[in-house]
Amino acid sequence: MNHPLAESYFRMDKLPHIWCPGCSHGIIMASIARAIDRLGLDKDNVCIVSGIGCSSRAPGYMDFNTLHTTHGRALAFATGVKLANPKLEVIVISGDGDLSAIGGNHLIHAARRNIGLTTICFNNNIYGMTGGQYSPTTPTGDKATTAPYGNIDKPFDITKLAIGAGATYAAKVTAFHVTQMDKYIESAIAHKGFSLVEAIAVCPTYYGRKNRKGSAVEMMTWLKDHYIDFKVAEKLPPEKREGKELMGEFINVDAPEYTALYDALIDRLKD
Amino acid sequence: MIKFLQGNEACVEGALMAGMRFYSGYPITPSTEIAELSAERLPKVGGKFIQMEDEISGIAAAIGASLTGKKAMTATSGPGFSLKQENIGYAALAEVPLVIVNVQRGGPSTGLPTSPGQGDVMQARWGTHGDHPIICLTPDSVTETFYLTIRAFNLAEKYRVPVILLTDEITGHMREKIDIPDPSEIEIYNRKRPETGDVYHPYGVEPGEIVPRMADFGSGFRYHVTGLMHDETGFPSNSTENARKLMDRLMAKTVTYRDDIIDYEALYTEDADWLILAYGGMSRSARAAVKVLRQKGHSVGLFRPISLWPFPEEALSALAGKVKGILVTELNYGQIKLEVERIACGRCPVEFLGRGNGEVITPEMLIETFEEVAK
Amino acid sequence: MQLELRLSGSGGQGLITAGIILAEAALADGKNAVQTQSYGPEARGGASKAEVIISDEIIDFPKVTRPNLILALTQDAAAKYVDASNSDAMVIVDESVELSPETGLKKLFRVPIIDTARHEIGREIVANIVALGLIVGLTQIVSQENLEATVIKRLPRGTEDLNRMALQAGYDLAKQI
Incomplete structure (x- = not known):
């Protein structure tokens, strides 16, 4: 029997999805559906926009107004959708390469405008769809098909990048920490203004195999053991913080939202 | 006003x-x-x-x-x-x-x-x-x-x-x-939208039509849009048969409806034994040149594509069969000239005056070139 | 009959505005007019020009090729835009502009346009309007009535009196020639 949530929010005839065994993307996609469910959003008023890549196939499975765009441009298309019809709840699904490499410019400017888009970054540190090339979030030293001797690039921290550019909500979480993920995605969608949730995902097929990270279970265990909430980390002695990665809700502030400002401009010009 | x-x-x-x-x-x-x-x-x-x-x-x-x-x-x-x-x-x-x-x-x-x-x-x-x-x-x-x-x-x-x-x-x-x-x-055309309650296939067409109806996002028709080849439902499809159907339908749009889309101006072409072909801003120069040339006794007409794509092929082809030559003038090194040569298909010479240095070709330059090539 | 005018000076002297005003006044007179201008860095200083064609007929080619009238308010503009190939063209330059006597121009006028704007009207910024008054006073290419109406319509409210004075100063300069 199918799960009632799946029946309500997914295009059942499009499943099963194309993702590899052990891939985290299904976990994050389901978390988005749960958040929409808890918020009680009208499916007709939700628009999910994606670019190109593994994660960007998610909208095809989800029963909303869905838009699968060109590589890197999800936020740019979404900006048009949102500004043209601010009543729509617009959620962007984008991978690490899609969002921070080819689409990096759109990320910083959507954040700068504080336009009411929710961006969920499925960050698996690799270009999966094309077979495992290094992305802007591949850690230095790690291997990829285009970094056969180890990556010499420094990685982006996408959450920090968004905050630096003006995002008014930003959180980082992992595919292991599903309870927190549900909470952050719900808060991000409810937030008025630009919001981003960076969901750290595992790609056992390419990233994992290339870097000898073990099975999907071992990769998930690594996430469990290494990510701690930054608020918890602040209270820990330095030796216990060593080697830990930080997650949590890093920013949640109110600021004027772009499409609301434009609507106010239209009202002002009516006089 | x-x-x-x-x-x-x-x-x-x-x-x-x-x-x-x-x-x-x-x-x-x-x-x-x-x-x-x-x-x-x-x-x-x-x-x-x-x-x-x-x-x-x-x-x-x-x-x-x-x-x-x-x-x-x-x-x-x-x-x-x-x-x-x-x-x-x-x-x-x-x-x-x-x-x-x-x-x-x-x-x-x-x-x-x-x-x-x-x-x-x-x-x-x-x-x-x-x-x-x-x-x-x-x-x-x-x-x-x-x-x-x-x-x-x-x-x-x-x-x-x-x-x-x-x-x-x-x-x-x-x-x-x-x-x-x-x-x-002014006549305004708005996209055809599906009727409420229809089973909506965003890329399906009514019998005899090739343009699907388009629902607005947020109007209750939840559908999928993608840049991948897709079937009538809008979802990606790798089927070569489906891709052929989609591409055939897309490519047919500007062919099936070409009479509605194609637009051109033919000035003094009825009696013309030469044509000057120009479009956009350059046709201003060509129009001035044609008027002067006719005063000078040349029987020359202006052919001006208004729709460049699709190109007014049939109209130009009919003229190409009648005239002694066509002088194409454009601000490039001969892009539309290629199209004109294809359409003239050897039935008349296709001469050319173009440039790409930011200068406009003046009527005087065009008149001079015409008198050289149309001797 | 077709008249081709070239108005030149330095960017910021309002010559493009002057060109538009002249063209619109011609339209109000029931004639046809086309206005073009030079774009680019010139709009921020350096030599700048606006060109206007006024005709009783339809204007096909919109660019000025053989101006009948050239205005140059600065030395740079005169060097760049005074076309001595048409010795019959009327050439009006500001008195600050020196032209070689060998140009062969038959209708060359050096007129204190900027000085009139600066000292008689008290605002150098209206030199373009003084020049319009001068050109129309000399040539009657548009009616004074429609010129004044267009100047008032195109320029900011509150500057009507200033611009009327500038136009009159231009007409007065024309009478002295």
Whole structure:
């Protein structure tokens, strides 16, 4: 029997999805559906926009107004959708390469405008769809098909990048920490203004195999053991913080939202 | 209402009359007045303007807006037109109505930003990768810029094909008298939308039709739009049979409806034994030259494609069978000349006067060349 | 009859505005007019020009090729835009402009346009309007009535009196020639 949530929010005839065994993307996609469910959003008023890549196939499975765009441009298309019809709840699904490499410019400017888009970054540190090339979030030293001797690039921290550019909500979480993920995605969608949730995902097929990270279970265990909430980390002695990665809700502030400002401009010009 | 406007300003007046309610773009000479005037006028009619972070997002946002049901436009010039190509292909495949204005300037690369050129005519046809349908209109005056902008929106809505309004720095920047008609005198076409309650196949067509009905995002039809090959339901499909059906249908749009789309001007061609062929801003020079040449006793006519793509092939072909020669003049090194040679197919010589240095070819230069080649 | 005018000076002297005003006044007179201008860095200083064609007929080719009248308010503009190939053209330069006597120009006038704007009207910024008054006073290419109406329509509210004075000063300069 199918799960009632799946029946309500997914295009059942499009499943099963194309993702590899052990891939985290299904976990994050389901978390988005749960958040929409808890918020009680009208499916007709939700628009999910994606670019190109593994994660960007998610909208095809989800029963909303869905838009699968060109590589890197999800936020740019979404900006048009949102500004043209601010009543729509617009959620962007984008991978690490899609969002921070080819689409990096759109990320910083959507954040700068504080336009009411929710961006969920499925960050698996690799270009999966094309077979495992290094992305802007591949850690230095790690291997990829285009970094056969180890990556010499420094990685982006996408959450920090968004905050630096003006995002008014930003959180980082992992595919292991599903309870927190549900909470952050719900808060991000409810937030008025630009919001981003960076969901750290595992790609056992390419990233994992290339870097000898073990099975999907071992990769998930690594996430469990290494990510701690930054608020918890602040209270820990330095030796216990060593080697830990930080997650949590890093920013949640109110600021004027772009499409609301434009609507106010239209009202002002009516006089 | 009589006004004295630049072509770029007339474009915005036409767009607003056609129902444009969304503009997104990036500033670039010599098209910027289109963005500036849209920024001023759109919020006053409840529309939206946004200056995006680059040329690519300029077209992407317009496509997004069009999917919500708004008539959307973006404008650019040379370098920006190159950057927009990928998403022009997206709009063609996903069948999103959209108007893209390219006010052509000189040269490849940054070239001559403030000078006219016509070097983008083949890019307008073939710029994006893969076969795709495209409509491209090119005006030769401020007044025609106004009317062709309206027509560009109407054709985009009617056929769900991206329409390129290909102007140039000559028509974009010159000021001329224009009589702006009352909106009641203008015919406006709006995209066909599905009826409520229908089982909606976003890329399925009614029997005998090739343009699907388009639902607005947010209107209750939850459907999927993708730049991948897709079937009638809108979902990706790898089937070669399905891809053939989709491509055949897309490519048929500008063929099946060519009589409705194709537009041209034929001046003094009935008795002409020579033709001068020019389009866009250059036809101003050609028109002046033809008038002088006729006074001098030459029986010469002007053939001016108004729709460049699809090209007015049948009309030109009929004339090519009758005349002694065709002199093509354009501000490039012979792009439309290739098309004219293909159509003339050896039945008459095709002569050429072109340049790509930002200078306009004057009527005097054209007269001199004509008298040399038409001896 | 077709008249081709070239108005030149430095960017910021309002010559493009002057060109538009002249063209619009011609339209109000029931004639046809086309206006073009040079674009680019010139609009921010350096030599700048606006060109206007006024005709009773339809204007096909919109660019000026053989100007009948050239105005140059600065030395740079005169060097760049005074076309001595048409010795019959009327050439009006500001008195600050020196032209070689060998140009062969038959109708060359050096007139204190900027000085009149600066000292008689008290605002150098109206030199373009003084020049319009001068050109129309000399040539009657548009009616004074429609010129004044267009100047008032195109320029900011509150400057009507200033611009009327500038136009009159231009007409007065024309009478002295």
